[in-house]
Amino acid sequence: MWIGLVTLVGITAAAQIPSGLTGRWRSIETSSGGLGGMLEFNDDGTLNFSPGAVVEMKYRIEGAQLILPPASTSGPEQRETMKWVDQDHLLLNGSQTLSRQGDRRDPNNTIVGEWTAPYEMPGAKLEVRYFFDPDGKSLLLVPFKWQKGRYSVKGTTIRIEYPASRPAEGPFRIEGDVLTIPTSGGTRQSQLRRY
Amino acid sequence: MTVEGGHIAEIVEKKSGVNPLWTPPWPSIEPSTYNAEQHPEYGHDSESKLLAGILGHNLCLDIFGPPSDGEYAAGLTVHGESSVAPYRIEASATRMIARAHLPLAQLDFEREIELAGNDVKIREKVTNLTGMDRPLAWTQHVTLGPPFLEPGITKLDINAPQSMVFPADFGAAQPYKPGALFEWPFAPNKDGSTTDLRIQSTAERSAGVTCHAVDPASEYGSFEAFHPPTRLLFGYSWKRADFPWISLWEENRSRMFPPWNGNAVTRGVEFGVSPFAEGRRAMVERGLLLGVPTYRWLGARESATVHYTAFARIAI
Numbered sequence: 001m002w003i004g005l006v007t008l009v010g011i012t013a014a015a016q017i018p019s020g021l022t023g024r025w026r027s028i029e030t031s032s033g034g035l036g037g038m039l040e041f042n043d044d045g046t047l048n049f050s051p052g053a054v055v056e057m058k059y060r061i062e063g064a065q066l067i068l069p070p071a072s073t074s075g076p077e078q079r080e081t082m083k084w085v086d087q088d089h090l091l092l093n094g095s096q097t098l099s100r101q102g103d104r105r106d107p108n109n110t111i112v113g114e115w116t117a118p119y120e121m122p123g124a125k126l127e128v129r130y131f132f133d134p135d136g137k138s139l140l141l142v143p144f145k146w147q148k149g150r151y152s153v154k155g156t157t158i159r160i161e162y163p164a165s166r167p168a169e170g171p172f173r174i175e176g177d178v179l180t181i182p183t184s185g186g187t188r189q190s191q192l193r194r195y
Numbered sequence: 196m197t198v199e200g201g202h203i204a205e206i207v208e209k210k211s212g213v214n215p216l217w218t219p220p221w222p223s224i225e226p227s228t229y230n231a232e233q234h235p236e237y238g239h240d241s242e243s244k245l246l247a248g249i250l251g252h253n254l255c256l257d258i259f260g261p262p263s264d265g266e267y268a269a270g271l272t273v274h275g276e277s278s279v280a281p282y283r284i285e286a287s288a289t290r291m292i293a294r295a296h297l298p299l300a301q302l303d304f305e306r307e308i309e310l311a312g313n314d315v316k317i318r319e320k321v322t323n324l325t326g327m328d329r330p331l332a333w334t335q336h337v338t339l340g341p342p343f344l345e346p347g348i349t350k351l352d353i354n355a356p357q358s359m360v361f362p363a364d365f366g367a368a369q370p371y372k373p374g375a376l377f378e379w380p381f382a383p384n385k386d387g388s389t390t391d392l393r394i395q396s397t398a399e400r401s402a403g404v405t406c407h408a409v410d411p412a413s414e415y416g417s418f419e420a421f422h423p424p425t426r427l428l429f430g431y432s433w434k435r436a437d438f439p440w441i442s443l444w445e446e447n448r449s450r451m452f453p454p455w456n457g458n459a460v461t462r463g464v465e466f467g468v469s470p471f472a473e474g475r476r477a478m479v480e481r482g483l484l485l486g487v488p489t490y491r492w493l494g495a496r497e498s499a500t501v502h503y504t505a506f507a508r509i510a511i
Contacts, residue, residue, distance in 0.1 A: 036352065036380070036393055051352040053421040053428075053510070071211065071425040072342055093210070096511060117511050122314060122432035122504040123415060128511045142428060142510040144352055144419040164410040165356050166378060184356075184378060 017043060017153055020174045025192035026054050026141055028178070038143055039192060047151050049162055050143035059138045061111060066092065068138075082111075090115070098130065106134055121145065131195065139195070158182070197250060199225045201282045201293050201306065204250035206315060208427055208507040215420065215429040215507065216251035217340025217461050221454045223248055226279035238453045242273040246454050252337045252505075253278040255465070256321065257300035259332035260472030271299055274336065274472070280304075301325045315505040322498040330479050330490045334467025335438070335503070337431060341460055343422050346447075347397040351464065353418045355379060355407035355441050357485045361471055368402040368449035376485075379407055392443065395462065402449035406470035407441040408485045416441065418464050426510045431466065433503035438466045439487050 025039045037051040060067045066080040083091040087110055088100040098115040106112040115130040124145055131139040151160045158172040158181055170182030170189070177194040196203055205214040221236065229247040231239045237247040241262055245253070256277035258266070272279055276297040284293045289310040296303055303322040308315060323329060343349060360382060362374040370390055372383045381389040382405055390396075392405065409416035416438060419430040444463035451457045465472070468491040470484050481489045493499055 036350070051419075053350055053423060055423040055426070057423075069424065071213075092511065095210075098511070119508060119510060120313075121419075121428075121430075122417070122506055130511060140423075140426065140511065142421060142426075144428075145354070145417070164354070164412050188381075 017041075017045065018174070021153070021158075021172075021179070024195050025179050026139075026195050028054075028191045028193050038141055041151060045150055045152060047149045047160065048146050049149050050146045052141065052143040055140040055142070057138050057140065058136055059132060060136055066111070084110070092117075101129075109134055129195075141195070196282075196284065196291060196293060196308065197248065198284060199227055199281050200245075200248050200250075200278050201254060201280070201295060201304075202248070202250045202278070203252040203308070203315075203505075206251070206429070206505055206507050208313075208429070208509060210509050211425045211427050213343055213422070213425050213427050214251075215339055215343035215422070215427065217338040217344075218250060219246070219340075219454070220458045221246075223250055227281065236453055241267045241271075243454075244272045245274060245278050248279065249338075252335060254304075254306075254319075255332060255334040255336050255467065255472070256304060257297065257302060257332060258475050259334045259465075259467060259469045259478065260474040263474060263476060266299075266475070269299060274334075275332070276300055277304055278336075313506055313508040316502070317505065318500065318502050320498055320500045321493065323493045323496060326495045328492055328494050330475075331493045332467070332469050332475065332478055332490055333438075333501075334440075334442070334465050334469060334472075335431070335433075336463060336465045337505075338444075339420060339429075339462045339464065343420070343425070343427065343429065344395055344460060344462055345422065345424070346395050346460075348423060349395040350421045350423070351393055351395070351418060351443075351462070352420075353379060353407055353441050353443075353464070354413055354416060355409045358382070358405055358407045359470070359485065361404035361406070365402040365404070365449070368398075368400045368447075370398070370401060371403045371405065396445065396447050398447060400449045400457070401445055401447040403443075403445045404471060405443045406484070407443065408470075408487045409435045409439050409441065409466075411435075411487075416466060418466070420464070421510070427507065428510050429505075429507045431464075431503060431505050433466060434501070437501040437503070438468060440468065440470045440489075441466045442469070442471055444472070 022041045022043045040048040068078040090098040101114040111132045116127040129141040147163045149162045160168040165184040168182045168184045172181045179192045207214045226248040229244045237243045254277040255274035257275040262271040280295040282293040282295045291308045293306045301324040305320040307318040356379045360371040360375045364373045370384045375383040380392045416435045417432040442465040446461045
């Protein structure tokens with residue numbers, strides 16, 4: 001009876017996916033190398049993964065210009081001309097349209113929030129994602145190619161199956177908005193932040 | 196594109212004005228004008244004629260790497276005639292066709308380049324003029340350079356997980372353990388640590404070559420390089436059946452002899468039919484690596500055609 005109860009608990013744990021795990025995560029870029037991309041854990045045991053670029057930048061608005069850091073050490077700040085199509089659509093430099101995702105967060109600072117813009121790679125249509133915080137920080141996520149994978153959780157251990165790579169299996173933990181997971185092959189860990 | 200050598204010298208993203216491809220820190224001359232005695236600044240070996248005119252993306256055809264002593268004596272230079280031969284070019288507003296005859300290799304080569312928005316679509320055709328089936332090296336030697344290539348900043352990704360470090364050691368500047376097998380992106384180092392190959396090296400000087408087999412589950416191979424400050428994304432995409440290998444070459448101020456002189460910062464992302472630039476004999480003798488052929492066959496009097504795409508765009 002005691003053995004049966006342990007087995008039942010084990011099965012339940014294996015089938016359970018912690019609610020804090022599902023959702024969107026992006027790598028925390030470090031000099032030693034992060035996961036280098038974006039991960040979406042779905043509640044059906046599948047995941048979407050894309051290698052890509054994660055860029056944190058400061059920004060400010062001056063009139064109708066979005067000011068971003070210089071493109072080179074000695075170069076000038078980058079100035080993007082903004083034209084509001086409406087409060088949820090922003091035309092940058094007359095060529096690229098940002099579309100707001102979710103609700104407007106700050107009626108006095110319209111750019112604050114999450115935005116996407118389409119871009120194409122050969123054979124794939126993707127979306128760049130921009131986050132503007134009220135404190136002048138922004139986050140740019142550039143996926144290179146989305147791929148499907150699977151994951152399962154047993155207690156504090158996660159097994160992640162990426163396409164064309166060895167599975168990543170090992171302990172994982174969630175501390176606040178930071179997720180630590182094993183990398184492919186399980187030889188090291190990678191940290192991601194929820195977005 | 197250069198008339199001599201057929202190099203795709205620049206692919207400029209117009210908004211940023213950035214050309215991600217490599218422009219050497221030495222003056223470029225036409226390969227046909229190179230003379231070892233008159234141009235010691237380019238060195239004096241089988242690579243010098245190529246280096247005198249190298250820019251951006253050059254084609255390695257018939258051989259990938261150095262010629263044998265006999266081939267060099269016969270006039271063949273590093274990466275073959277395709278990188279130094281004269282091309283006949285026809286161009287219109289958005290399309291260009293370049294043709295070259297390679298007399299030593301007895302090959303005809305044709306490249307068509309079409310501008311299509313932010314993409315550059317490329318078609319290449321190689322014709323074997325001999326009456327023999329022959330092993331062929333065919334690699335696109337795409338070389339990235341500054342200002343796009345920035346230490347610790349520029350990021351590279353490839354879809355080729357199974358990897359190997361070149362078996363030979365390039366000396367103290369090479370951190371990687373010769374011959375080590377690994378899974379992209381963490382290359383084993385000689386000192387027991389690993390290097391994340393996705394990030395451009397921050398070492399004062401570094402060198403190395405690694406090969407990577409394009410994911411066998413994918414129909415396409417690709418690489419993407421991203422420079423966060425300009426938000427410029429640059430890369431190539433090709434059919435894995437055409438080019439199953441990526442060879443990464445790193446030369447970061449390590450070569451102290453002419454024309455390098457410890458000044459060049461490059462990263463070659465070389466996709467083709469061979470894993471390493473090691474010349475004809477080694478290519479054939481290797482045969483297979485990681486279960487993937489290390490050269491392709493071209494039948495007697497046959498032609499082979501490939502298509503691939505280069506792209507450069509600002510991610511917002």
